[in-house]
Amino acid sequence: MNSRSRFNFYFPVLVACFVFVCCFMCSNSVYAQVQHQITGTVVDDHGDPVIGATISVSGKALAVTDLDGAFHVSANPGAKLSVSYIGFKPKNFIAKVGGMRISLSSDVNQIQEVQVVGYGVQKKVTVTGAVSSVSGSQLAETPTGSINNMLAGAVTGLSSVQVSGEPGSDAATIYIRGKGTFNSSGQSPLLEVDGVERSFNDLNPNDIESITVLKDASATAVYGVRGANGVILVTTKRGKEGKAKVSFSTNWSVVAPSKPLKLANSYEYATFRNMRDLYDFTPTATNPTFTPIFSDAVINAFKTHSNPILYPDLNWVDFILDKTSLQTQHNMNISGGTKTARYFVSVGAFTQDGMFNKLTQPYDNNYSYQRFNYRANLDLDVTSSTTLSMNLSGIVSNKRNPRGSQGPTGFFKNLYYATPFSSPGIIDGKYVVFDGTSSWLPFQGATGSNYYGVGYDKESVNTLSVDMILNQKLDFITKGLSFKLKGSYNSSFSSTKDCTQGLPTYTPVVTTNTDGTQNIAYKMNGSLDVMSYSETYGKGRNWYMDASINYDHNFGLNHIGALLLYNQSKTYYPGSFSSIPTGYVGLVGRLAYDWNNRYMAEFDFGYNGSENFAKNRRFGKFPAVSIGWVFTDEPWLKPITKIVSFGKLRVTYGVVGNDKIGGKRFMYLPDPYYVNNSSLLNRGGYAYDFGTSGAIQNAAYEASRNNPNVTWEKAHKQNYGIDLRFFKDRLGTTLDYYVEHRDHILLYDQTAPDLIGFTLPAANLGKVKSWGYELSISWNDRIGNDIRYNIGLNFSNNENKILEEKEAPQDYAYQMA
Template structure:
């Protein structure tokens, strides 16, 4: 589909179209501003919020049918960049960063995720149990999280009961997944033809005769001249998935409850191996979610909030705990290497490669069972008898995760078939058949607990509004195999003052400590200051009929990141055991220890100052607009001081807090909706976020040429050779700088001499392309509703990133297959139009270096979701005694507009589980 629409709608035109409609969007379909907003450790009236936050409602996430909640967030929250990982069920958690990256090296950019106020995973949750997801982006919003807030914070709030009669909701959704794109390798005839050419280019005799080529072309000799597409052998055309959801909601003045039960099943793309071989298994994924959220008024002044949720997750695969190795094998094998089966029904194979189908059917089964539990209890006591608006609360939470594995594996025989010089058939065996062996020794486990206490004050005195909070938090996180838990202790305060709903001032502060730093230096102070001005409440704008709402806000503060990378407790000097030296004439080693990397007694967390300016506006009650501009300056990043201490001193250099990164950007949000009483209701919304960082200092070693420095470039900037075309002929080679990697021929890649020394070597490596992380992310959301019918469309895209074609695109290297793009290789006849270097049968050390030749623009625009639904009218609902009923059809990842040729997906260019396109249909009813 991509190639058919590309000439008419280029990526650039789509981006222009998106911004012709808007500069950006709010992530939900609610263009009306909310009354209150989720903030650290509570909620706050929206007009009083002076920090930078973005939210999306859980109901919006239902439009993306996926087994991982993280994959429903693409483009939904301005400032949040979601990057695809594997699409395989159970290991498909995407990467996420908020407002780009502010560090480098081994430091972690992980977003701090809190579920109902406590640190936990959220990937296993389902949209039906989620009320909202909010990201906190500036200092005013994250200061209370101290040394854990610099990378941004995500607040996941689950649904709670609402006072009223019992409401029962039930939903069913069925669908199936299909691969968006699979690697396209040469079929046997083309492979053999081009391999002969590669041999000739290397000065060697051809391997395949004309009769061989004809046999490959005609396909009349499938055993001795096979032509196998291994993806067709191991994959289904489509894999079904289903989702069942049941909820109960209601309550009275005393007790309010929300209960959810969910069952999700998704079968993998692999063939149903368990149906064919008893000792194998079908690829499948099942997860069962439960949640019980109860709010109780114990007395008139004392309330309790109970949150309890969990999952049980079962996963099964043939050939491995994940499919990564299997997909890598299928992409590597030349299509003519061996047949799937030999005439006697045994599996084909050779010394280099196993049989992918044999691996699926004959290597056993791999299963896992994971369990999560999230539980918390919060008590709140009103202290009005002391002063109105005062309350105290305390909370205790426990989150656990356990995953056990049961691997039953075996080996199988495979055989190659060939003819000798006499024409006799020769069968050679590889591998050995073994019985099934079980292994249940592996498991993964973690748990964390947290204890919180709050003193809150919220009161109005005429035109004065005061809100204040004191908080205490301590948490402990333990991982199996790690003897010492990770711990934090944090105290904080927030004070907000508003005058006449026009002027707002707020101070946030926290004092946090971690066990990972030296005694006396474990705690740090993190203040933030913010202010807001609601100009639309001034007299000179109150009567304005165009500007319905106008608010300006600003914030500045200090945050931290204690995920600094490097070894734990690096303030301790270690003396590890080293290699055993040999002394004297004996052959016995003498054990010894050596001085490890020098300790850093002053090691500390990364510190970041965040500055944010924001504007919120609503025009004619229908157009809303938000704009945020930010500047983040992070310091104390770990780096080894190569700039000041040369490597020839002979010791490993310590990691010191000397690195610096600046990160700047902006976010824009705009939305429009027509009148609520119009016969045809519609809305259009958009969002855009831009963030670009720069390494200010990283203590790198002195370089002879300035272009070799990483300083001044973004974190993650690729460095490689700059390709400037192909060598035309021998004269061109002789007239060009000498490339030292190997001898070159016409058609080989030609590189730029960066330093002018007439030699191409590693000193000519420089910044090429962009980082893997896009600088621009955007979304476009539109919907229309008419007479019960509704249509919802959501586009998402990125720009400013570079992706790299990996070794699966290197033709014939390491005895592997060759991609379809190798057909466009350089030859004397195609020199003017060639887009691929000359072919070589050996590992070409010149052409397959990391260079700009193998880079591609990673920008794309995708139709992430399209949903058409119909809701029954009220008259029909009353007759069948339902509150609501809706049927729908849905599609996800329907097409992509990008610059990647060959129907490849820019998000998943590496070997592995392919990106998926999903189609589904379902219904939801409420009693």
């Protein structure tokens, strides 16, 4: 069949299809003309209007209810419509002519929403402590590799300070409600991942389900001697019943300095230097005339760039640093499971490049960081009442940085201090320096460190964490009773390879020809050394276990929750006194009661201790009490619920501790002494020279004074909070005010006179008062059925005052006047 015959065959068919489509469109047009106005009102369980509910058909939004919950749409009688709103279950209904009344039921899942708390979970509506949380999905949207940096601004009461941008070492320092102590080693909060103390800085953010911040005594009392600075709980994702779900994400980011400094060039530097010296010059008999350090000829050479080798003008920042660096993050996970077995498996890769330009070194000493994360969380229902869970995770990281004792802070200081005329930089592959200018060069610097010609360090770290959890329901004893047993093991191994290779530098040597022209040759200083290697190793491990009895049951409108937990941990190679492990042992309790989710009362306590203190001061009791009231559930306040959909008042008080008191371990032991004349002489000559002429006699020297009464810091905390939600939960706000009195802060008494002959021992004498408030505001709404948005604002104000520091008496300026 040729093309013309095929056209003649299909042409009638095409015409028929065209006519059919036109008729179909016309019929729809005629059909639309007979649609009716469907009106109605949407109300909640109590008969109050629901403002802002979306009326839709087949997923397409038609209208939104007004302030009276009323709506009107154009639809055919009998059409299937749906109504939805945040906090309520969506509902389908059949369009009818005349006023309709649609009643929405509250979403029970939202009412029963749980909040992660210390050693368990609670219904969010009954939580009485100062607790804030953020979902892992929110954090994963932030393009940074450190969880510490992601938390900045995400949670009220949490502040972070980032002091370095070095790849692999750029994590911010975190504080909760400011610094409650002037003891610098004991200001950080306790960090836990899946209920075990671990660092979370290098976690894969895509593995995180939520992060919870516990701030007041009611929330942290169960951690006892470790809860004074707050607690951060990280919960990782777990599998859910259903088909396997595979997720992949990738992120590429460009990192650049936020605000580069503008540096003076050689001409500007020389001009300003001469001007400063002139203004500071005072004529004397021996020096009556001012002589500038830079002559007019030198300044002119700087200005005209007539001799860039002998009179260079080099911007060291542009010469050494690149404008940008690359950061990448790739993640893949798979989750799913059956009714009896559920799994979550993930892998992630993260890289950070440095910002140094490659010069002429035969090796790469630029900063770089690579990290590989892996995780497998498994839940297995052995029986209908027994669940066995396992968490396996690890991190493999590699980090490279230039060698040198000054570190990145010192290097960048020298980089900005370097004068633009101190060196022309790299000339024909040679690093050119001038005699006597090394202290002005960022490569060498006054500290002797040398970015260009020393080498690099490469550190590899491998960590592994394993958790085993057994949950056993004991409903056969009494309903709501359960038992939980957890064991955890964590290990870390690191190796650091020091790669050293010296590189030569070159000094320009100028010779003058007979015609007055100049030749420049270079004298080599040093030589190209053979690369040398050395390697050091580090390791550490710890284990943790806890066993708990839990009770959670409702008696009509009464609900009781209780927890009794025993825990123990030990850490090997902790650093200071690394051959002696550190350990904790403790008992935890919680008793919570609420009536109809309206009136709440809770008692928490921690009883734990550490071997760092004397036996009679090793354990401490840390209680806390709290109450709460959901006042919007009161019948006599029902009229205000049209505006205030939820309101809760909270009050807490308790005492928590901090055993990170600074100083050395085992300060309760007897005073140490140095014995032996040679060691004494090395420590200042505390030996005796008597008897035989010229002979030094052995002696004993008291090294330091210890204190058997040393104990932990104690923080007495009060918190007053209110939670409010308006306009059917679209607008939410939380306000907390707190006061903390911390005492027993370790310090050295400076008030004793020097004539006593030795330094007084450390004692728990310091006191600090802290106070402040926190405010969070959020707006949560949707546009149609497909678009949901959330706007949030967090504000915190933390203040403190040192009440007692035992500083030495001194005369202030106003007293001396």
